[in-house]
Amino acid sequence: LFVNASEASARKIPDTLFGIFFEEINHAGAGGLWAELVSNRGFEAGGPNVPSNIDPWSIIGDESSVIVSTDRSSCFDRNKVALRMQVLCDHRGTNICPDGGVGIYNPGFWGMNVEQGKSYKLVLYVRSQESINISVALTGSNGLQKLATSNIVAADISSWKKVEILLEAKGTDPNSRLELRSTTKGVIWFDQVSLMPTDTYKGHGFRQDLFGMLKDLKPAFIRFPGGCFVEGDYLRNAFRWKETIGQWEERPGHFGDVWNYWTDDGLGHFEFLQLAEDLGARPVWVFNNGRVSHHDEVDTSAILPFVQEILDGLEFARGDPTSTWGSVRAKMGHPEPFDLKYVAIGNEDCGKSKYRGNYLKFYSAIKDAYPDIRIISNCDGSSSPLDHPADLYDFHIYSSASSVFSNARHFDSTRRSGPKAFISEYAVTGNDAGKGSLLAALAEAGFLIGVEKNSEAIEMASYAPLFVNDNDRRWNPDAIVFTSSQMYGTPSYWMQHFFKESNGATLLSSSLQANPSNSLIASAITWRNSDDNNEYLRIKVVNFGTTAVALKISISGLDQNTLESSGAIKTTLTSTNVMDENSFKEPNKVSPVKAMLEKVSESMDVVLSPRSLTSFDL
Ligand code: AHR
Numbered sequence: 001l002f003v004n005a006s007e008a009s010a011r012k013i014p015d016t017l018f019g020i021f022f023e024e025i026n027h028a029g030a031g032g033l034w035a036e037l038v039s040n041r042g043f044e045a046g047g048p049n050v051p052s053n054i055d056p057w058s059i060i061g062d063e064s065s066v067i068v069s070t071d072r073s074s075c076f077d078r079n080k081v082a083l084r085m086q087v088l089c090d091h092r093g094t095n096i097c098p099d100g101g102v103g104i105y106n107p108g109f110w111g112m113n114v115e116q117g118k119s120y121k122l123v124l125y126v127r128s129q130e131s132i133n134i135s136v137a138l139t140g141s142n143g144l145q146k147l148a149t150s151n152i153v154a155a156d157i158s159s160w161k162k163v164e165i166l167l168e169a170k171g172t173d174p175n176s177r178l179e180l181r182s183t184t185k186g187v188i189w190f191d192q193v194s195l196m197p198t199d200t201y202k203g204h205g206f207r208q209d210l211f212g213m214l215k216d217l218k219p220a221f222i223r224f225p226g227g228c229f230v231e232g233d234y235l236r237n238a239f240r241w242k243e244t245i246g247q248w249e250e251r252p253g254h255f256g257d258v259w260n261y262w263t264d265d266g267l268g269h270f271e272f273l274q275l276a277e278d279l280g281a282r283p284v285w286v287f288n289n290g291r292v293s294h295h296d297e298v299d300t301s302a303i304l305p306f307v308q309e310i311l312d313g314l315e316f317a318r319g320d321p322t323s324t325w326g327s328v329r330a331k332m333g334h335p336e337p338f339d340l341k342y343v344a345i346g347n348e349d350c351g352k353s354k355y356r357g358n359y360l361k362f363y364s365a366i367k368d369a370y371p372d373i374r375i376i377s378n379c380d381g382s383s384s385p386l387d388h389p390a391d392l393y394d395f396h397i398y399s400s401a402s403s404v405f406s407n408a409r410h411f412d413s414t415r416r417s418g419p420k421a422f423i424s425e426y427a428v429t430g431n432d433a434g435k436g437s438l439l440a441a442l443a444e445a446g447f448l449i450g451v452e453k454n455s456e457a458i459e460m461a462s463y464a465p466l467f468v469n470d471n472d473r474r475w476n477p478d479a480i481v482f483t484s485s486q487m488y489g490t491p492s493y494w495m496q497h498f499f500k501e502s503n504g505a506t507l508l509s510s511s512l513q514a515n516p517s518n519s520l521i522a523s524a525i526t527w528r529n530s531d532d533n534n535e536y537l538r539i540k541v542v543n544f545g546t547t548a549v550a551l552k553i554s555i556s557g558l559d560q561n562t563l564e565s566s567g568a569i570k571t572t573l574t575s576t577n578v579m580d581e582n583s584f585k586e587p588n589k590v591s592p593v594k595a596m597l598e599k600v601s602e603s604m605d606v607v608l609s610p611r612s613l614t615s616f617d618l
Contacts, residue, residue, distance in 0.1 A: 002511050003524040003539060006557030009509040013455045013525065018448075018499045019221030019281055020214060021424055021462035024229045024239070024267070025259045026474045028467035031109025032482060033214075033275075034267040035207040037120070037195040038106050038178060043070055043083045044253050045262035050081060054104075057083070060143070060181060061102030065089040068104060074191045075125065075160040078243075078252045082127075082191040090185040101135060103181035105143065106193070110471040111175030113484035114138050114147045122150075122165045122178070124193040125249070130186040131155035138167055141175040160191070166198070174485035192249040194266075204274050205266065209487055210467070213480050214279055217493075218500040221282040221342065223424050223462055224272040228258040230286050230347050235296040238288045241313045244268025245328060259474045270329065273317055273338040282341060284376070284424075284460075287313065289346035289358050300357035307365045314340065314370055342374050344394060344424070350379035356388055363389060376422050382414045382457075392459055396425040401432035401443035405544055408450025408521055414457040421457055425464035427477065427492065436477035436490025438590045438611065439578045445495045445613040446542040449523045452502055463492060470584075481582075488587030491580075494573055497592060498540055498615050501527040510539070519545030520608075537618040543608040553604045553616070568597035574612035 022028065031039060039045075039056050046052030050070045059068050065088055072080040085104060089097035114120070122136065131154065138148040148167035178195055182188060201211045214222075225239050232238035237257040244251055244265040253264040267275075276283035290298030290306045298306060312325050317340040319326025326337070345362045349355045359377065366373055377390035386393060397407060404426070411421060426447060427433070428440035444463070451461050468478035479493040505527035512520055522541040529536055537558070543549050575590045582589050597604075600618055608614055 004509045015504040019219040021223040023227035027469035027472045029267040030263040037112040066102040091183045097183040101181035101183040105179040107177045113174045114176040116172045119198040120167045125191040127189040147171040219281045220503045223284040233257040241269040284342040286344040344376035390419045392422040398429045405443040405446040411454035420459035423461040433477045441491035441495040491590040539616040549608040568600045569617045
C-alpha cells in the first residue's frame with residue numbers, strides 16, 4: 001500500500017461526512033433514548049374513542065374491588081382520554097380492600113429500570129369528588145419489593161390537580177413498575193402520568209447511556225425523525241411536527257402505523273433539534289411531502305397547506321424569538337435559534353407520481369424563505385443528473401455483504417459538480433447480517449472507505465437503523481441494541497468508530513499495488529486531535545478475504561524522524577467467525593482491539609487478519 005502524505009495530493013473531506021440517522025423504529029425513542037418510563041402515559045394509545053384499551057396499564061385487584069375504564073374528561077383538549085378508577089372496596093365496612101389496596105400499575109417499556117440512589121420525578125394529574133389517599137410505589141416486577149414509596153393525599157380536587165413527587169430509589173430492579181393504589185371507596189381520575197429519571201442528559205430527557213453511545217461516534221449530523229416513520233402508512237398516522245411540540249401533557253401522541261406502535265411524542269420536533277445541539281451534530285429534518293408509503297396521496301394542487309406547515313416548522317427551529325413559531329420555541333426554553341440547515345423533502349418517494357410536482361413547491365418556498373438551507377431530494381443522482389434542482393440527493397443501500405462491499409466503487413464515476421450525495425441509509429441486511437455480524441460490518445467499512453475516497457461527490461453518510469429495543473425488533477440489524485438497563489453496540493456500531501475522525505480530515509492519496517481477488521480496500525487520512533492539537537495519520541484497511549494478508553505500507557512525504565518518534569496504534573475489528581455477533585452476554589465479542597505498533601517507519605510490514613478491519617494510527 002502506497003500512501004502519499006504530501007500536501008499536493010491531499011484533499012479535504014467534508015466536515016459533514018459521517019453522522020447518524022435516528023428513526024422512531026424498534027422503540028428507539030419511546031422506550032429508548034427518550035427516558036420517559038411510563039408507557040402510554042396519557043391513556044391515549046387505545047385511540048380517541050372510549051372505552052379504550054389502556055395497555056400496558058394493568059389493574060391491581062378484581063372486579064369486586066375495582067373497575068377501571070376510560071372516559072373523555074381530561075383537562076387537556078388535544079388528548080381528552082383520561083383513566084377512571086372506581087374503587088369498590090374500602091378500609092372499613094363489608095368490602096375490605098386487599099392489603100396494600102387496589103389500583104393500577106404501569107410496567108413501562110418491558111420493565112422500568114429503577115436504580116438505587118437515583119431519583120425519579122413523577123408528575124400526574126388527578127381528580128376526584130372525594131378526598132383521596134393514594135399510595136405511590138416503584139416496585140419490583142411482582143409488585144412485592146418496594147423500591148420507592150410516597151403518598152398523594154388531597155381533598156377538594158373536583159377539578160384536575162397536578163401532582164409532582166420526587167421518588168428516591170432504595171433498591172435496584174431493571175424490571176420495575178409504577179403502582180398507584182387506594183384503599184378508599186370512590187372514583188378517581190388520572191391523566192398524563194409521567195415518570196422520568198432526574199439524571200437525563202443535561203435534564204433534556206435523553207437516557208444517559210444511550211446518549212453516550214451516540215456522542216462517542218462524534219456524529220457530524222443527525223437525520224431525524226425517520227424514514228418511513230415520517231410518512232406513515234396513512235397520512236393520518238404520519239409524524240406531524242406541530243402535534244409534537246409544547247408542553248408534553250398537551251401533546252396528542254400518535255400511532256406510528258409503519259412500525260406499529262404508539263408514541264406519546266415526548267421526543268418531538270423540539271427535542272430532536274435539542275438532541276442535535278447536545279450532540280454537536282447538524283440537524284437534518286426529514287419531512288412529509290404529502291406522500292406516504294402505501295396509501296393516501298396529496299395532489300400537487302392541494303399541497304400548499306403542507307408547504308406552509310413545513311415553513312412554520314422552519315420558523316419554529318430558526319425564527320426570531322418574537323416570530324409566531326420562534327416564540328413557541330423560546331417559550332419551550334430555547335430562545336436562540338437552532339442551527340437547522342438541512343431538510344429532506346420526503347423519504348424514498350422519488351418513484352411516486354406526484355413527487356416532483358410536490359417537491360418543486362416545497363423547494364421554491366423554502367429557498368425563498370431560507371436561501372441557505374440545503375435541500376435534499378429523494379431521487380438518486382449518482383448515475384445521471386437530476387431533472388430538478390437540489391443541493392443533495394438521497395441514496396439508500398440495503399443489500400448483501402458482497403454487494404455493499406463492491407458498492408465502494410459506486411460513486412467513482414459520479415459527477416463531481418452539482419448536487420452531492422447523502423447516503424442517508426446504508427447497511428448490510430439479510431442472511432449476511434443476521435442481527436449484526438462481523439461480515440456486515442466489514443462490508444460496510446469497505447463501502448465507507450469508498451465513501452471517503454469519493455467524498456468530492458458525497459456530503460453525508462449514515463447507517464440505518466440506529467437503535468433497537470431488544471423487546472421490539474422491527475428491523476434487523478441495527479447499530480445499538482438495548483433493554484431498559486443494558487446496551488451494546490453491534491459490529492456495525494464499532495465499525496463506525498474507525499471513521500469518526502474523518503469528518504473534516506485530509507484525505508491522502510493511497511493505492512494498493514496488489515489486490516488479490518479485490519478483497520482489500522484502504523484509505524489514508526490525516527486529522528488533528530483537538531485534545532492534544534497534534535496531527536495524526538490514520539490508515540484503514542479492510543481485508544474482506546478469508547486469508548491473512550502480509551502488507552507492506554510505504555508512506556512517502558512524511559519526515560522519517562517524525563515517524564520514528566511517534567508511537568503507533570493498531571486497532572483491529574475481527575473475530576474467529578465472520579458471522580459472530582455481540583450480545584448482552586458478550587457485548588464486546590466483536591469490538592475494536594488496540595495494540596501498540598513497535599516499529600514505525602516509511603516502509604512497514606504488517607499482517608492483516610483474515611476478515612478484518614484494521615486502522616494504523618501514526
Ligand atoms: O431504516 C429502516 C427503513 O428503511 C427506513 O424507515 C426507510 O427509509 C427504509 O426503507
